[in-house]
Amino acid sequence: MNQNRASDAVDRPPPFEGVIGRRVLAWLIDGAILFILSWLVWGGTGLLALFTLGLAGGLFLLPWGLVLPILYGTLSIGSPLSATPGQALMGLVVRSESDTGHPSFGQAFTSTTLLALSWAAGGVPLLAAFFSSRSRTLHDLFSDTLVVRAAALQPEGRQGRFIAEDG
Structure with missing residues (x-):
């Protein structure tokens, strides 16, 4: 392991x-933002x-x-941010599990839906995070995404890969 890699870790x-x-x-945070947006x-x-005069009332x-x-x-x-505003404020980013790159819009849509x-199911599927070594919920598993701390990623010049893989 070279000196730079050791200090990064x-x-x-x-x-x-x-x-x-x-x-x-x-x-x-995102709930508060959505409340205001709604x-x-x-x-x-x-x-x-x-x-x-009521013509747009169907909206x-x-x-x-x-x-x-x-x-x-x-x-x-x-988006290039790869996080909701709440996630970004908390120092989190969403990554594609397969290559730890930015998730696609398809993955983002699947995850969000x-x-x-x-x-709607009472939050029960979210409890899976407590049983996962990588804190993944069921929507993370099915959308092939990971939520990680942004500080754990290497600089963009190094493709945003993890310094240490945690399995």
Whole structure:
């Protein structure tokens, strides 16, 4: 092991250490953001319906409570940031398990949709993280993604790979 690699390993935390607690806080942050966004969407929909004399009133029929969180998560995780704003604030990133690169939009959509279904199931599928050595929930497993600490990744010039694999 060369000197640079040894110092990198010492300075960086393990990729999965403390991820569960950080994910819970990230969900709370994202929930607050979604709450504000939902009020803005409903208010905007109401104003649009008012200004169009009811012609745009059909927008009230869209299931905003499901559409908005899925769009929020998919666009956030599928972006170059590879994290929702809450995850980014908590120092987390989402990575594709197969190559530890940025997840695709398909993976982001699958993960976000399955997360919404997990919450609809009372959050029970989320408990899988407590039994996984890498803190993976069922939506992580089915979307082939990992949530890791951003500080555990190598710099972008090194393709964002993990310093130490934790299995």
